[in-house]
Amino acid sequence: MQQTLVLVKPDGVRKNLIGEVVSRFEGRGLKISALKLMKISEAQAKSHYAEHEGKPFFSELVEFITSGPVAAMVVSGENAIKAVRGMMGATNPLDAVPGSIRGDYALSIGENIVHGSDGEDSAAREINNFFKAEKIF
Numbered sequence: 665m666q667q668t669l670v671l672v673k674p675d676g677v678r679k680n681l682i683g684e685v686v687s688r689f690e691g692r693g694l695k696i697s698a699l700k701l702m703k704i705s706e707a708q709a710k711s712h713y714a715e716h717e718g719k720p721f722f723s724e725l726v727e728f729i730t731s732g733p734v735a736a737m738v739v740s741g742e743n744a745i746k747a748v749r750g751m752m753g754a755t756n757p758l759d760a761v762p763g764s765i766r767g768d769y770a771l772s773i774g775e776n777i778v779h780g781s782d783g784e785d786s787a788a789r790e791i792n793n794f795f796k797a798e799k800i801f
């Protein structure tokens with residue numbers, strides 16, 4: 665059993681894709697263990713994307729992820745981290761296969777609909793960043 669932090673990013677929320685994303689995970693057999701709509705603060709965004717600090721697109725990344733509400737969720741199941749990453753598709757939607765979320769709904773690397781933790785350490789850190797004091801079912 666693994667838990668992973670998924671965000672439907674502001675572009676996904678604007679495109680009314682929260683239900684589509686949740687439905688794909690549930691259909692696969694993964695569980696939604698926590699879920700909320702929220703606006704990410706600048707500090708929380710910088711912490712979430714700390715690994716990218718110093719890269720040329722960092723400020724753009726923080727600006728985008730704070731540009732509107734996100735749907736934050738904890739997704740649980742066997743090998744949930746890898747399963748979710750596979751369903752999201754490649755970072756650059758132009759490389760994401762059709763049938764993946766990014767391959768079906770995005771065209772631009774800066775606006776690629778979803779985030780999913782990339783490993784057990786980042787999942788634990790990110791879940792703590794978003795659901796610190798909250799119940800995870």
Ligand SMILES: Nc1nc2c(ncn2[C@@H]2O[C@H](COP(=O)(O)OP(=O)(O)OP(=O)(O)O)[C@@H](O)[C@H]2O)c(=O)[nH]1
Pocket residue numbers: 721724725754755773774775776778779780781782
């Ligand atoms: N503009 C721009 N954005 C980038 C670039 N590389 C990555 N990003 C953005 O930064 C986010 C985080 O990058 P990564 O962690 O390497 O990619 P990822 O793990 O597939 O995506 P996340 O699940 O969002 O973390 C990506 O989802 C992109 O939106 C880039 O070269 N240019």
Ligand SMILES: [Mg+2]
Pocket residue numbers: 780782
């Ligand atoms: Mg990442």
